[in-house]
Amino acid sequence: MTGIGAGRLAIELIEATKRYGETIALDGVSLGIEPGEFFCLLGPSGCGKTTTLNLIGGFIPLTAGELRIEGRRVNDLPPHRRNVNTVFQNYALFPHMTVAQNVAFGLRMARLDGRETERRVAEYLDLVGLSALRARSPAQLSGGQQQRVALARALARRPAVLLLDEPLGALDLKLRKQMQVELSRIQRQVGTTFVFVTHDQEEALSMATRIAVMSDGRVVQSGTPREIYYRPVDRFVADFIGESNFLEGHLAADGGARRVRFRDGGAVIVPSELPVGLARAGAVTLMVRPECVSVGTTAPEGQWATLTGRVINVAFLGNHTRVTVQTAAGAVVTLRPHSEGSRSAALDGLLDQEVCVWWSPQESTVVASDTGGGADGSLA
Amino acid sequence: MPPNSAGGAIVVPPATGLAVRAKVGLVRAWPFLPAGLMLALLFLVPMAVMVVFSLWRTTPDFDIVPDWTLDNYAYFFNTPTYVRTLLKTLIMAAAVTAAGIAAAFPFAYFLVRYVSPRWQRAVLLAVIVPFWTSYLLRAYAWQAILGPKGALNQLLTGIGVTDEPSRLFIYDNPGVWLVLVYVYFPFAALAIYASLEKFDFTQLNAAQDLGARPDQALLHILLPQVRPGLITACIFVFIPILGEFLTPALVGGTEGLLIANLIVNFFRGLQYTTMAAFCFIIAALVTVLLVIFRRYLQVEDVVART
Numbered sequence A: 001m002t003g004i005g006a007g008r009l010a011i012e013l014i015e016a017t018k019r020y021g022e023t024i025a026l027d028g029v030s031l032g033i034e035p036g037e038f039f040c041l042l043g044p045s046g047c048g049k050t051t052t053l054n055l056i057g058g059f060i061p062l063t064a065g066e067l068r069i070e071g072r073r074v075n076d077l078p079p080h081r082r083n084v085n086t087v088f089q090n091y092a093l094f095p096h097m098t099v100a101q102n103v104a105f106g107l108r109m110a111r112l113d114g115r116e117t118e119r120r121v122a123e124y125l126d127l128v129g130l131s132a133l134r135a136r137s138p139a140q141l142s143g144g145q146q147q148r149v150a151l152a153r154a155l156a157r158r159p160a161v162l163l164l165d166e167p168l169g170a171l172d173l174k175l176r177k178q179m180q181v182e183l184s185r186i187q188r189q190v191g192t193t194f195v196f197v198t199h200d201q202e203e204a205l206s207m208a209t210r211i212a213v214m215s216d217g218r219v220v221q222s223g224t225p226r227e228i229y230y231r232p233v234d235r236f237v238a239d240f241i242g243e244s245n246f247l248e249g250h251l252a253a254d255g256g257a258r259r260v261r262f263r264d265g266g267a268v269i270v271p272s273e274l275p276v277g278l279a280r281a282g283a284v285t286l287m288v289r290p291e292c293v294s295v296g297t298t299a300p301e302g303q304w305a306t307l308t309g310r311v312i313n314v315a316f317l318g319n320h321t322r323v324t325v326q327t328a329a330g331a332v333v334t335l336r337p338h339s340e341g342s343r344s345a346a347l348d349g350l351l352d353q354e355v356c357v358w359w360s361p362q363e364s365t366v367v368a369s370d371t372g373g374g375a376d377g378s379l380a
Numbered sequence B: 001m002p003p004n005s006a007g008g009a010i011v012v013p014p015a016t017g018l019a020v021r022a023k024v025g026l027v028r029a030w031p032f033l034p035a036g037l038m039l040a041l042l043f044l045v046p047m048a049v050m051v052v053f054s055l056w057r058t059t060p061d062f063d064i065v066p067d068w069t070l071d072n073y074a075y076f077f078n079t080p081t082y083v084r085t086l087l088k089t090l091i092m093a094a095a096v097t098a099a100g101i102a103a104a105f106p107f108a109y110f111l112v113r114y115v116s117p118r119w120q121r122a123v124l125l126a127v128i129v130p131f132w133t134s135y136l137l138r139a140y141a142w143q144a145i146l147g148p149k150g151a152l153n154q155l156l157t158g159i160g161v162t163d164e165p166s167r168l169f170i171y172d173n174p175g176v177w178l179v180l181v182y183v184y185f186p187f188a189a190l191a192i193y194a195s196l197e198k199f200d201f202t203q204l205n206a207a208q209d210l211g212a213r214p215d216q217a218l219l220h221i222l223l224p225q226v227r228p229g230l231i232t233a234c235i236f237v238f239i240p241i242l243g244e245f246l247t248p249a250l251v252g253g254t255e256g257l258l259i260a261n262l263i264v265n266f267f268r269g270l271q272y273t274t275m276a277a278f279c280f281i282i283a284a285l286v287t288v289l290l291v292i293f294r295r296y297l298q299v300e301d302v303v304a305r306t
């Protein structure tokens, strides 16, 4: 676990398992979420994100393992007695109540007195910018506005943790971007721990303080967006988040520096730190992000991982140019940003040329080829 | 908005507008014509005849004479048996409605929430299958079940619960109640099912998430939203029972008679004027009840959900 600080965790899952008959929805997940984090659960459909959230919210029981909220074991606590609140994917607003009554509902259930309820309703409607619509019924709101009501309603109870299940899934792209910024602002403003489910990697990278990447009911890796992006523990994570070059080869010790040697010739230097268990020689996959790869007619001096090859494609993508180079290790994709001075026209001329591609060894990652990985963010 | 500048729209001068609108109104009304005619001929005209009859008098020779009088109405209110029977009918209707809803609500709730849509349809079909058999046959069947030599008594004597056939189940109010609950359960179940079917059950999770106990979630979230269905169920059960005569006649004996049985008796006794008055007393009651029910069934309830 990438611990930020000691003290009580907001949420702690210990070997949490959930089975539906034969299906294992969640398979021994251990996870710690610090207070104040904006924590993203990211993964493909069916990997167990909603299940994790429903377990924390108390809507389904654990099959095995333990769940703690603010240090207290809550396995058997019903939802209405847990100090967490949820923003549901379909919002689940109460259609027979006004916006203000929706926000007040949780406070009424907590038996807050009338004046305090009124004050908080005003405070949280103001936070989400809906004060003017307080008397409307949910049916008279747009999707984005309903989303905000759901958010205000859940936050008004001032829970320890706010759970959000793909809250932006139903919004169109533009509104989605806008709400991403808005959600980040609200989270910073109230300081509540957010646990946010999404299958959109860009959303997770841009908003989260930490991400847990899930697959098949397991957490494959958890860490900061940068760790996940630049130090993926396996091919699945690298593939799921962003684009990556995957180069298959063999790990070999070449005197001092270790290298990955490719079947059709050529070898590159690898990072000085390798994942545990990769110290010895064997089949490995080397991963490097396209934007970390440079391309040119001659490679520069110094400690670079370098390959030579022929440019087979140059694609102009507006703010980037994408150059694909066929090397002994396979096709290597590089993504070169446009800025004043570096004009794409120069890259256009590279088509069919013999070129070099190079990258800093520290920006590449090596994992064993056949194993699926599964380590918890720890890179030795 | 000033006239003639309405964004390219054609502005019709007011006078022509009215005439056109009246013509359009007439043309638009034709779909209502058959129903309107039927209502007028088969409902309003007979009603008018009944009103007149209820204010006339029947001679001992069963002739109806146009002596305008309120005696028929006074007769009802001055005869304790009639007033008592009407009150009992109201209590019976309330008891059947309560039992019907008490049975239909959990039934519909579990059906909607926990049964797959395909099975839901099968179960609903099973609920309405009895309608394929005539009401008369079903009432006779109950007579056979509840009677002194009926299936129920044979079972009870057979397993030794009672020594001799009990008359508890038939020819009295409990028997009538039981059969009426059976007859009206499908109406209540279908009305409640229809309103529950539209309900989004994640709202109950949301309510509990916001600190409501399960019973509070039902009370504050589910109940207000299925109220139209509950009220429809009340109307479908309560009001027809005020006109029930077949079941009381077959399984009610002398103790279990309801107000409609009295009305039928007047009809058979050719006392048309008294009968008409009694009918209007019940009709007035039904009207009052419908107005009360309507107050609870506001149009917003239905609109807010769409």
Ligand SMILES: Nc1ncnc2c1ncn2[C@@H]1O[C@H](COP(=O)(O)OP(=O)(O)OP(=O)(O)O)[C@@H](O)[C@H]1O
Pocket: A020, A023, A024, A025, A043, A044, A045, A046, A047, A048, A049, A050, A051, A052, A199
């Ligand atoms: N009530 C249930 N009964 C049986 N299996 C279930 C049930 N709920 C979820 N599952 C299974 O558990 C697994 C995880 O489901 P979950 O809903 O957590 O996925 P998810 O990550 O939220 O996916 P999505 O992105 O599509 O929402 C899936 O294989 C799913 O089929």
Ligand SMILES: [Mg+2]
Pocket: A049, A050, A051
């Ligand atoms: Mg989900």
